[in-house]
């Protein structure tokens with residue numbers, strides 16, 4: 248019990264020195280093997296048959312931490328690759344319990360899963376993605392609408408028969424992850440710390456059913472631009488054979504199960520020199536939906552249109568923010584069906600998402616014809632990009648209450 252009570256001390260804010268953390272995590276390891284929650288509220292008393300599926304965590308050992316700010320990172324050449332960072336956050340919930348118990352930071356590293364875990368066998372899992380920026384106006388970091396990611400995870404969890412962390416738990420966990428990995432946050436203007444929350448069915452199951460235990464975790468990686476084109480405009484290919492989503496499916500939630508099926512289309516397009524594909528609706532094959540990981544906007548005259556989210560399109564937080572920012576600029580914004588004809592006759596086309604930001608589209612190829620759109624300095628997408636990023640980085644005042652400080 249002495250060890251369990253040390254696990255509870257994880258409540259200490261992230262100001263702890265390395266020694267305190269090592270103690271805390273040592274406690275965590277033991278706590279996991281005993282009652283999993285250390286009395287943190289919610290998930291306690293794991294039954295033995297679930298215990299074997301618990302990921303084993305390495306104790307936190309900061310002795311090899313190098314506090315020199317990302318070690319020998321080349322901040323000027325960040326792409327969207329994985330750079331492992333120091334810590335991850337882990338929180339669990341088992342069957343029959345009200346919700347997630349208190350989670351903890353641990354050293355970033357591999358986790359152990361039962362071969363029969365729900366995630367490995369049936370793809371019961373969700374992910375999220377958000378970014379922390381080094382602030383422009385003072386020390387510290389900023390998150391952009393993290394509660395929206397938390398709520399979207401809850402919506403997805405409902406669809407995938409999983410329990411989800413509360414909004415408070417989610418945001419707290421994100422903040423902890425950022426602070427623990429602060430030396431990996433790129434300097435202002437060089438990129439962001441990409442934060443990847445996961446919610447997975449970690450419990451063992453054989454027959455098709457929801458897993459008996461869930462793990463919520465967060466890891467982080469410094470990133471620069473998503474497309475190899477950087478901030479330059481991209482070329483997209485309209486995909487006519489494969490679909491990303493269907494009515495009644497899971498296209499509207501960020502389940503991991505949505506992504507492997509589109510790799511083929513994406514790889515084929517990349518091999519032909521396109522940055523990504525644009526998916527068509529699976530019923531009429533006439534309406535554009537979105538790209539593999541970002542939403543789509545088209546501008547024609549003073550009207551901006553984006554496909555309405557009715558279950559087959561991922562409701563992007565960037566999308567929603569851009570709708571608001573475009574309206575603020577006096578544009579009429581319509582969420583509706585956007586046909587191929589609307590697309591190819593547009594003045595401007597751009598994609599939005601946490602990873603891609605606001606990326607201009609210079610061409611779209613459909614049935615062998617290449618259509619071109621306006622790009623460059625004097626475009627709406629550039630203006631929206633500038634407004635959005637200056638809010639996200641603390642360059643402009645956040646009048647909308649979108650940002651959350653992490654100090």
Ligand SMILES: *Cc1c(COP(=O)(O)O)cnc(C)c1O
Pocket residue numbers: 376501537538539540541542561562563564565566599600601602
């Ligand atoms: C995550 C994602 C987006 C963008 O959502 P944001 O909240 O803006 O990051 C768009 N489309 C798909 C398919 C996605 O997975």
